[in-house]
Amino acid sequence: MPDMGRFSPEIPHEELKQRRSACQDRMDPGSVLMIYTAPRRIMSNDVHYRFRQDSDFYYLTGLPVEEGVLVLGPEKACVYVKPGTPEKETWEGPQPNLDETAEMSGIQDVRDLEGLNKDLESWINGISALYYGYGSDAGRDAEILGLSQKLLIRGRAGTSGPERVVHPARILHELRLVKSSWEIQRMQETAEITARAHREIIAAAKPGMGEFELEAILHNVFRKSDAIEAYPSIVAGGGRACILHYIKNDETLQKGDLVLMDAAAARGYIHSDVTRTFPVDEKFTEPQKELYSIVLRSQQKAIASSVAGATMDSVHDDAVSVLVDGLIELGLIKESKDECLEKKSFRRFYMHRTGHWIGYDVHDVGSYYIQGKPRPFEPGMVCTVEPGLYIPGDDDIPEAYRNTGIRIEDDIVITEGAPLNLTSGVPVEIEQIEELKC
Template identity: 40%
Template structure:
């Protein structure tokens, strides 16, 4: 009997999207407007497209889910500050690709003040008359072409009183600062994405057997995502057995799983565009060897201490330095490093085995946006931020490494939301203690 899918949480409301737009417009200098295109369809091969995924910044401001859309924010405009251009209603095309929302739906269902067909994009020139600054994604070709056209055409009307935008500025940083702190509605979606991701990892643990292939565990993971409504992975699923786990962004997922090896899975589902991001490492056959367990417990202790350190005022830099200290001490104890602790930290000797930082922001993007430093200093954590904690050890297959440790890769990753007085682990449903993993893998399918 198939399990019931998790109940779906409520989507972000039109009122919250409107409040986001208001916050953005409040950050703009007087006389400024915003021009922001949505994502476009991308050809996969011949006449087939990749599955459409809206751009994160565009989604954050309006939630409109269709391609080829354009958002204008026009502070102070009497006819309405939020204007959306989108695909027109077209029964013939809709018979092939589905019902379109259309301009009326953009107003009625998505809270826009006005909606227009894309065929009327020329009208945006008149709408921008009087705005001296235009905020847009400066690297976006569509946005830049529209902005240049508006400036050129309005400049030719200057003698008739038209005012053209003479300054273009990047809107991305302003949006990214807003995105860094999540609302309660966003956290609800992220908890759901994390829960789905955790269930998927549990499913893969139960499915692991020597002789199966990495892609079969990937199939188990992604089946669980889809079953619970996470229609796509938040990023490419990583399933690395044995030494493949030492390749940080291993993508082949094609090798057989070998009895006695570990397998590392880094995978997260995307729900309503919000990402889950979990890594677990476990024995293919369900039992850790002594050497695997020794390394695993070093990573686990560092990860648990780092998770406990997430709180307002802490920095990701300080959390990372704590992980470095814990991991280096463990490597010294096992004889994989030699010397004293402080020297190994200062020289960076640990970097042979620990190749990456401990954390990144998480949200609409798996490596979410937002500055990690403020005025050159590490940014203090604040309630509403969401981070990953993901220490890892990757032991090369080298002659100077004891044979029992060669080719072992271990990473453990959880998602943590910063709260008023600490951190909320969003991913508790999947075990990480070695005994708990072994117990889960010992259960029948």
């Protein structure tokens, strides 16, 4: 096959080197870490979904290869891959060979995957700990753990298995939680693609359009920027916005509807996550403005609270406090604020948390609690801030507010000072949104 120049590094070598080094520093002396590529998944019969690499494998190697294993020791790194064959390349295009894999990953010791079984015993014989992601592949678990047991039992032959098996999430997911400046820049670029899509959709939405037509605009903007959906998009008109994970997107928008759109881009495995709520018509109605303003004030307070030393729980509490004040003011909550917070009766209108980590996964990895206590934010962490209100159509609700769902979501970087909003390019103020509609 001709050289099509498609095997340049996707992540700078220095970035990958720093990640692997940080991982090695946290490993036990004399231990080994093994990370496997993601499996190919069947969509229907013999048709596969597009391949999506395992986030941990990609984080440490930058390799999109479909079959491979990273082996990392305290002072060494080796990656096994399955080189392309002429037949496979005829069907699927060029595949990186061993030298090209080394160039992409910055790992010099690259071996054919066929040799892994032969090498496996030498990798884990006598090590103190094996960092291995058990639980995702029963057959592989049986092979790895069976070999470990065999080495332990054959002690008279001078072998010994790992003293313990540890899931690599224990160290690797903690590393992924704090982003480098390179990662944050990539997240900013992805956020800007998302912002373009949201602006186009807000401007285009009109009564009589299908939710799927707005989703099509989204896909068009993403693909023109070499990006894809970060997750199945929510484009929910009217009362469907009260369905938190509505993804059918197959209804027609009606005059007077609000549209809740939870949709964002991903590129190079870097994700964004944004929600906006806007009118199908040119203007918000007055009741819609009242509810929207409550959610916006809640989000503004929560973003301002997203600083080093705060926690997900404290940010959530700040968001809830503003929402409850607004609901009481509108008469949707009849009891006192203290009573509402104690009973959590606000959950009738706001039933989810206010944020989550984001990065190489949309709901990214990393602990939210340490020894049972909320984890303090540190500079470099990135999270969403996404309060909302979901007003049901119950008889005790004033008719003007019934079946109204509103959520506003942005991606926030924790810094040494004020929080950085990566997705501020998406209009959020009522006047900004209405100006786009004109």
